[in-house]
Structures are given as C-alpha cells and as structure tokens.
Amino acid sequence: MTELNKLTIAEARAGLRKKQFSATELAQAFLTAIEASNAGLNAYVLPTPEVALAQAAESDKRLKSGDARPLEGLPLGNKDLFCTNGVRTTACSKILDDFEPAYESTVGANLWNAGAVMLGKLNCDEFAMGSSNETSAFGPVVSPWRRKSADGALMPDKLVPGGSSGGSSAAVAADLCLAATGTDTGGSIRQPAALTGTVGMKPTYGRCSRWGIVAFASSLDQAGPVSKTVRDAAIMLKAMASHDPKDSTSVDVPVPDYEAALSEGIKGLRVGVPKEYRVEGMSKEAEELWSRGIDWLKSAGATIHDISLPHTKYALPAYYIVAPAEASSNLARYDGVRYGLRVPKSDVTDTYESTRAAGFGQEVRRRVLIGTYVLSAGYYDAYYLKAQKVRSLIKHDFDKAWNSVDVVLTPTTPAPAFAFGEKSGDPIAMYLEDIFTVTVNMAGLPGISVPAGLSAQGTPLGLQVIGKPFDEATILRAALAIEDAAGRFPVPYRWWESVSQAAPMEKAEGNRK
C-alpha cells in the first residue's frame, strides 16, 4: 500500500469506504508523520493526537455500521485562528497565552460533525497578519520546498511557506494532513497555497461563518480550505460552508454540491484577462505561466477576453487602511482582564498598556497603531471613509467585468517563495505579496489559487481564478481545467524527514518565544 498520508481526500475517502484501511490507521499514519516532521517544519503549534484518535475510533464504528458521514475519518489540520473547544487556541500570539475556548468555531463544528478528524492546530502569522508566517509567536514555519541551483543541487536557504496560513500550506504540501482550514483577509489562503504547490480557496464573503474564528478585519475575513487537489477543495468547501445565525454576515443561500459540479467542464466559459495585473516587478516566470494558463483554458473550450479593472492598483493601499482600522477595533478586547496574558501593574491603564506591549508582536503593534491613527478624531474621513469609497470603485470594476466574462484569470503572486528575512525588514515590500489577491477580499468575491508550474529554481507558482459572488462552483471548474493541464506538484525531495528525528514533539508545543 502507498503511504497513507500521501493520499488525497478523494483517495482516502474511497479507501476508507472500501475498507482498505481503517480511520484509526489513517490517523495514526499522519500522527507518525507529524511526529517525524514537525521539528523540521514547525507547521503544527499543537498536535492533538488524543482528539484525533478518539474521533477516528468513532469514524471506524460508523464506517463499520454503514453510517458514514461525508468526511468520515478524514484527518485535517486546523489553523490556530479557529477556536477549538477545550483545545488551546492562540492566534499564534503571546497575548492569548494558554486560552482554552469553551466553544468550537462553526466551520470547525461543521467539519467534525461531517466526520472529519482533527490532527492539531496549525501555525500562522500572529492574528493572521503577515505574508510569510514569520510573525508567529511560535516561530516561523519552514516551507517543505527548497530552491535548486543551476546544477540541480538543493540550496540550503529556508523558504517561507507564505502567510498567514503558512502552517496550513506547509502541512498540506508535506503530507502532514489531507487538507487544512485557513482564513483569508487579503490573500492569506491563496498566497501560501501558490508558494507551496497546493490549492487554496477563499469563498465569497458570507459563504462560511466567521463565528468562533479569531477576528482580524471583520469585513474582509473569510474561512476556506487548503488542499492537495481542486476536487479536495470542492469536498472541503461543501462541508465548511453554512448559514449561521451566530454570524449575521453569513448568507442564507443553498450550498451546492461543488464536487458534482466539477464534471461539467468549461466549454464556452468566458475568461477575463485584466491588463492591470501586468505590474512592474512581476517575474518573467509568472508572466509566462499566466500565458500558459490562458492557453490551457482555451484548449479546454473557454474563450479569452481582455478586460480592464482600472482601480486594481489602489486596492492594496486601501486595504492597508481598512484592515488595520478594523484590526485595531477587534484587538481592543485583549486587555489582560478576561482571558489571556496579564502583566500586573498597580493601576488599570498601566496594566492594559503593559499587557498589550508584552503580548502583541511588532507587526500587530504596527497595524493596531496605524488603525488607531486612521480612525482617530479628524482623520476618519480622510482615511477610512476614503478607503471605503475606493473599495466601492474596486467592486464596481468587477461588477462591470461580469457583464462580459464569467471568471477572471490572474497570477496568484508576482513571484515564487522568498527566503527567511528577505522581506521582513520592509513592511511595504511584504504587503506587496498580496497585490493580486487583495482585490478579491475588497470586493468580497470568491478566488482560488491552483498550482500551475515551477520557477527556474524549482519552486511553485500559482494561478488565481476569481469568480462572481457565490459562484464558487464555476471557479472550481476552471481551476480543475488548469490542474488537468498542469498536473500536480508534489515536493520532489523530502529533506525534512531526515532532520527532524532528534527533536522531540514537546518542543513544538511549548517553545513560544
């Protein structure tokens, strides 16, 4: 039998139903892989083997009695931004300390109620603020991918797995879960997926409930899956999505059978190619891949149309007003009184200020201060209101495009993965990682990144398909056409499996800096 942890969701589901292996065997294969690999990759901040094995035992019962649910026995990773009942949840920040929620996020509950098995909590940028997973209080995630030199030798530089869902992307790429949850506020699912050769989907704003997810920017945040294949993304999204009375922005519309819709193909699909995405500084490789993507979709029966999204370049600066503003408001709750870290001082203001200084990392502090500034008296109209008006224009660009096209095709990122420290000194250079993804959040649209090729140095690049509101089924079909043409991109050399043995798992659980 092939190694169980290398299966896709669709393959593992078939194997379980045919009784080729049990849910417990499957979970155990992943737990063993996590134990052997996590010290090298730092993808999990808290493996939860006891939860996984208990859920797997229940799955085995149900598989035996013919009572299997849609995701019965399928082991997943859960980003540490999702609250988990009785299991430590930190948003990878020191300020949440050992916070143990007494409730489960709605998306998490949907997955476990569908029979999925939780392997553990996955690393991410602190409060999901970052594009490289370098801002986590647990230390950075290491991408399983490495660059190759001209002679084909593997280079030693550690690459970032993207962010903020970097633990999710690395864990899926390294076969440490079948798929993972992620959240995407400006590109935090799609950018890490592009950098690790995985599929990452941000659904339409309102498709998945935000209840029980640590809030970053409430008008932009949306949960979605990171997976190995487009089919797996379709399976995951069906289970994650729901209307939830506990999130007034979650939308009460039927959730289609995305997997079934995949077989419809893309004959006659109208694909828009926006000229504004040909930005300065885009790598030649990304540009070539984009052209190849256009050809692939054409060969599969789509028609290609040049379109214009004139306000594209203003999306990122507008985002860096809206997101910090909402973050400064959301993060006001971390005051050292009701949960999390407290730095005790003699008066209450000093307690607040010292707690927040000690608990928030550099990037989070920076964004809270920017957000406080743009919302402060006298500046609200000039910044926040202005940015929300620009946001209307960005949405209007897309609304107009939908008159002539069904989906939009772009690169996911301007360039492949970068090395540790390469961009962490310059906030704006890091923010530019999201230049192609952030428009989608600003307009509330669904978007998917699908791996499409490798750079000259052998690292992955992704293409992004953007769709109309609540038309995830169509972008999944377009993504499948790309996947069919491009093939899949497993990590070619599993260097991390040999470096990890020395370090015990406790280290990963306890080494928050």
Added chain:
Amino acid sequence: MQVDEATVRRIARLARIKITDAEAKGLKSELSGILNWVEQLDKVDTSLVEPLTRVVPIELKEREDKVTDGDIADDIVKNAPIVEDHYFVVPKVVE
C-alpha cells in the same frame, strides 16, 4: 503625511500599548512610510462615490428576542488571569 514622535506617543496611548522612546523613533518612520504610501489614494476621484458598507447586498436577519444560553459563568471566567467568585479582578479603578 509625516507623523512626529509626539503623535506616535498619543496614538500608542489611545491604543493602550506602552512604547519605549527607541520604539517611538522607529515607529515614527514606519508609520510615516505607510501613511505616505497610502496617500496615493488621493489621486482617485471619489466625490460621487458612496462608501462600501456591505460587499454582499443582503438584509440583516432579525431573530426572535429570547435568551439562548446562560448559566455558564464558570466557562466565562475560566480563562481569566485573576478571578474571585465569578468576578474578573482588576487593580482599583475608583478611589
């Protein structure tokens, strides 16, 4: 837009984050850099544009006005740093 150190300190106070003098200096240039960068939005004419308030045009649902949970005081204080009899404890606020 250039922010000065006094502004950085005022903002940090509003945000309830203690910063050192050295941090105030660093933040002054970081925040100025970001604010300068977002100033490109001034080039966009938004005089006739409404601000976006919802990305999806849905009516907010109304729900029945009834208590749906309760008696979970233990859960609520479970994670608090200092607790006495289901109360959160803070330093004296009123003299």
